[in-house]
Amino acid sequence: MSRTQHFVLCFRCPDKPGIIAAVSSFLFEQGCDIRDAAQYGDPDTCNFFVRIQLAAPAELDCAELDARIQPLVQSQQLDYTLHDMQRRMRTLIAVSRQGHCLNDLLHRWHCGLLHTDIAGVVSNHEDFRRLTEWYGLPFHYLPMNDGGKARQEQKLLELIEKDNVDLLVLARYMQVLSEDLCEKLQGACINIHHSFLPSFKGAKPYHRAHERGVKLIGATAHFVTPDLDEGPIIEQDVVRVNHTHSAEDMVNMGREVEARVLANAVGWYVEHRIMLNGQKTIVFP
Numbered sequence: 001m002s003r004t005q006h007f008v009l010c011f012r013c014p015d016k017p018g019i020i021a022a023v024s025s026f027l028f029e030q031g032c033d034i035r036d037a038a039q040y041g042d043p044d045t046c047n048f049f050v051r052i053q054l055a056a057p058a059e060l061d062c063a064e065l066d067a068r069i070q071p072l073v074q075s076q077q078l079d080y081t082l083h084d085m086q087r088r089m090r091t092l093i094a095v096s097r098q099g100h101c102l103n104d105l106l107h108r109w110h111c112g113l114l115h116t117d118i119a120g121v122v123s124n125h126e127d128f129r130r131l132t133e134w135y136g137l138p139f140h141y142l143p144m145n146d147g148g149k150a151r152q153e154q155k156l157l158e159l160i161e162k163d164n165v166d167l168l169v170l171a172r173y174m175q176v177l178s179e180d181l182c183e184k185l186q187g188a189c190i191n192i193h194h195s196f197l198p199s200f201k202g203a204k205p206y207h208r209a210h211e212r213g214v215k216l217i218g219a220t221a222h223f224v225t226p227d228l229d230e231g232p233i234i235e236q237d238v239v240r241v242n243h244t245h246s247a248e249d250m251v252n253m254g255r256e257v258e259a260r261v262l263a264n265a266v267g268w269y270v271e272h273r274i275m276l277n278g279q280k281t282i283v284f285p
């Protein structure tokens with residue numbers, strides 16, 4: 001029985017009539033079946049963004065389809081990526097001392113709810129070694145001690161390259177990544193910030209939110225850039241608070257929101273559902 005393959009084609013191109021017709025006709029001619037498609041035309045940049053999930057005949061592997069699509073790439077000026085969903089992304093999770101987002105991601109992965117392989121967990125503390133090893137995953141302890149940030153980040157980068165990591169998730173990892181590391185991980189590093197950005201960037205956002213007397217607190221998953229908590233936003237959510245809630249209450253109420261927001265962002269990323277559009281993102285959930 002021939003095994004259908006599942007690919008994802010994502011592209012952006014200058015917006016004009018006929019793009020979807022041209023791409024869908026090409027896929028039909030290759031014997032492919034479109035199983036899911038989403039598109040967006042950005043009026044500000046006049047760019048067109050598309051994600052197509054397709055079923056391909058067993059004899060048509062991803063490399064062959066990639067070769068055949070080149071004339072269309074030229075004619076439609078497609079800036080594209082083509083992914084074989086059989087090949088799962090490899091995700092490395094970084095954590096410091098707050099484990100709720102790590103715990104949630106590992107549980108979802110363990111239950112088969114995240115379409116990714118977890119390469120391991122890295123931390124500047126030992127707190128979550130036992131949890132990680134309980135899941136049968138490698139734990140990498142990279143303290144920020146002698147040799148400083150540059151040496152620690154060098155070890156982190158060597159691990160990312162050695163383990164063929166596609167995505168680094170900062171799951172409450174409380175070290176600011178250097179500009180050099182951010183550039184090497186551009187578009188492949190997601191952070192969860194424990195506030196509803198752009199409010200309360202940086203450290204202790206719940207205490208500052210409490211001090212300000214807000215009525216909503218939240219969390220933001222964003223791509224990591226050299227500027228702290230300024231990267232393109234992927235997902236956000238909020239929870240209502242009131243005058244009776246202390247800063248500690250807000251920390252506790254925020255954990256569930258942070259974990260859910262980060263899991264959504266990671267799930268979309270590993271299914272190729274996020275596209276960068278300048279300093280913003282397009283998400284095809």
Ligand SMILES: Nc1nc2c(c(=O)[nH]1)N[C@@H](CN(C=O)c1ccc(C(=O)N[C@@H](CCC(=O)O)C(=O)O)cc1)CN2
Nearest residue numbers: 173174175176177191192193202203225226227228229
């Ligand atoms: N280049 C970036 N690195 C990181 C980002 C980012 O957006 N760009 N996000 C942070 C996470 N974060 C807030 O979400 C955050 C982490 C750490 C700090 C901070 O002030 N850290 C102190 C050390 C604190 C400690 O050791 O506990 C510092 O690095 O001097 C603020 C915000 C992850 N990295």
